Amino acid sequence: MNGLISVIVPVHNAERFLSDCLGSLTDQTYRKLEILVIDDGSTDGSAALCRRWQEKDGRIRFFQKENGGVSSARNLGLDEARGEYVAFVDADDWVLPEMFLEQLELLQSRDADMILGGYRAVGEKERETFRKEGILRDGRAEKMSGAGCIQTDAAGYVNGWLLQSCSRCWSILFRRDAVGQTRFPDGLSIGEDLLFLSRLMPNMKKILITKACGYCYYINEDGAMLTGFRPSYMDQITCWEKAEEELAPFGEEAREQIRLCLFQAVLLTAGKLALLPPASVKLEYGAYLDRCLHAAQETWRKLGRKGRKRLSAGYRLKGVVFLHAPAGYLRLYHVWKRRSKS
Numbered sequence: 001m002n003g004l005i006s007v008i009v010p011v012h013n014a015e016r017f018l019s020d021c022l023g024s025l026t027d028q029t030y031r032k033l034e035i036l037v038i039d040d041g042s043t044d045g046s047a048a049l050c051r052r053w054q055e056k057d058g059r060i061r062f063f064q065k066e067n068g069g070v071s072s073a074r075n076l077g078l079d080e081a082r083g084e085y086v087a088f089v090d091a092d093d094w095v096l097p098e099m100f101l102e103q104l105e106l107l108q109s110r111d112a113d114m115i116l117g118g119y120r121a122v123g124e125k126e127r128e129t130f131r132k133e134g135i136l137r138d139g140r141a142e143k144m145s146g147a148g149c150i151q152t153d154a155a156g157y158v159n160g161w162l163l164q165s166c167s168r169c170w171s172i173l174f175r176r177d178a179v180g181q182t183r184f185p186d187g188l189s190i191g192e193d194l195l196f197l198s199r200l201m202p203n204m205k206k207i208l209i210t211k212a213c214g215y216c217y218y219i220n221e222d223g224a225m226l227t228g229f230r231p232s233y234m235d236q237i238t239c240w241e242k243a244e245e246e247l248a249p250f251g252e253e254a255r256e257q258i259r260l261c262l263f264q265a266v267l268l269t270a271g272k273l274a275l276l277p278p279a280s281v282k283l284e285y286g287a288y289l290d291r292c293l294h295a296a297q298e299t300w301r302k303l304g305r306k307g308r309k310r311l312s313a314g315y316r317l318k319g320v321v322f323l324h325a326p327a328g329y330l331r332l333y334h335v336w337k338r339r340s341k342s
Contacts, residue, residue: 001108003084005033005100005173008077010070011050012040014091017218018049020130024094024216026057030101035060036077041067046091071184071192074169078183086174092218093170094130099214103173106149112206113178115149116161117171118213126216150209154201158250161209162201163257167194171215178203189232191239198246229272234288236265237295256307263299263311266292267318270326274333281330293326 007025011018025035037060039047047064054060063076074088085104089095099117107115120126152160170193180203184196240262247254270292273281281289300308300323308316322329 001105002032003104003108004082005030005085005087005104006077006081006083006176007033007035007087007089007100008074008081009035009037009089009091010040010073010077011037011042011046011091012067012070012073013042013044013046015042015045015049017092017127018046019053020094020127021089021091022053022057022060024096024130025089026053026059027097028095028100029097030104033059033100034081034083036080037062038073038077039064040070040073041065069187069189071186071188071196075183075186078179081176084176086176086179087172088170089215090170090218092220094216094218096214096216100173102212102214106208106210107173107175110149110151110206110208112151112175112208113204114172114174114200115208115210116166117173117215118211119168119171119215119217120213121219122216123219127218130216148210148212152207152209154204154207155250157204157207157209158201158247158254159257162194162197163247163254163261167191167197169193169196170217174200178205185239185242188235188239190235191243192235194243195239195246198243201247202249229269229276229285229288231288233269233272234291237262237269237291240265241295256303256310259299259303259307260310263296263303263319264315266296266299267315267322270296270322270330271333271337274330275337278331278334289326289330293322296323 009021009025022035022037025033035057037050037053039050039062050062054062061080063080065073065076078086085107087100103115103117106112179200182196182199182203184192188195240258244255244258244262247258270289273285273289273292276285296319300319311319318329321332
């Protein structure tokens, strides 16, 4: 088994976590790696820390750029990568020692284009254990095996995984030839993984899926999905809309599932707006509310009566209220959330 793996690590103000990530990569049992660390305009000590790691391990290649978002950082990594295989690891996550060895072994033995591994959601407690012991006491990855590995094609992956809450680009090892010139959408920071994978699917002939968990995904309370409304939160609506275009060749089932996901994303985004002071929504964020309403109206129409029945009762009720009285929906949601917190 051989082949260089290019591991791309986008970094933005990740000084607190970065050594855990890079340490887990340099400690991989598969040694033939190049680790491309892309500093995306950090303002903390990330860049200096990257340089120290580069001095410690010659497999680390360090790049700096102006802040342009995670997509542009990953794209720079893809442009600079020299490996026959490519993987993405976020700077606040880490991987267990055998992950790349086992992924590559399966990928090569099955002559596949990509392999999706499982992951373990971790927090500060698990990070402390990892720092002390180099492992997760109760979370070691089970060994990947051919018997526990599912094989599918692009259509199967789109309908069975990508559109079923499995749109991440990390915990995956890609064959570089299958990635080709496909890149992440510049300027988008939520949902960019979905769009990248959607663009990749026409190139994918054989895809492997294993439940073995070698990737440790850090639940960051400061992450975009867990914080209050930011304009970038609208990116998820844009990405779902674009994904419908990219995945149109995969049939009506895929299109309907995308619309269901898009409708839920719109309501989740409206919910973020609802947590803002009502006056600021009206004065500062009205254009975002209009965007949500337009996307909801269009998606509701495309779903039709049959598609709407696939929404949960809760989402159907919330959708009807939002479509007919968006301002009232925000007020009700605001009051309900405030009361539930108190």
